[in-house]
């Protein structure tokens with residue numbers, strides 16, 4: 001079975017969570033299977049092989065799960081991008097629109113050196129709003145978006161086009 005087939009067997013659809021009309025892709029069954037977790041990390045590593053990446057930045061909170069594992073596998077530093085008010089040191093922030101209201105994410109201002117090539121990682125690409133904001137944070141710190149990695153992309157939302165102005169290097173293991 002391919003990694004996509006293996007993942008599709010266990011990813012759970014939770015209808016109307018966290019609000020009516022949303023089909024939430026629950027990745028917690030992946031986390032219960034250590035061999036599958038390793039396979040996920042190896043699949044990312046294979047697809048990113050030979051790429052010029054200095055840092056992996058994971059987006060709170062599910063982007064921390066495989067983001068840190070992948071950074072460790074590739075012997076790269078890991079940087080957390082968090083929701084407002086969570087990071088203890090000096091931060092820079094970026095706000096973006098959600099379906100209802102707005103959200104703000106932050107990164108430590110010393111997270112990486114100017115010129116660093118940063119791979120942004122999250123569990124899932126939906127509208128792209130979160131990773132676009134994260135990409136702006138990377139650029140505000142003088143970094144370069146080296147690419148994106150997602151376990152899942154909701155391709156029916158056609159949001160990849162929003163990312164290509166930062167990087168066309170988009171890796172996703174499962175598409176819906």
Ligand code: AMP
Pocket residue numbers: 022023024025026059060061062122123124125126127128129130131
């Ligand atoms: P977006 O900014 O619209 O691309 O949303 C991406 C963020 O929201 C990611 O951090 C996801 O974890 C979460 N998310 C959005 N839609 C879903 C969904 N259908 N299932 C699970 N997580 C989602």
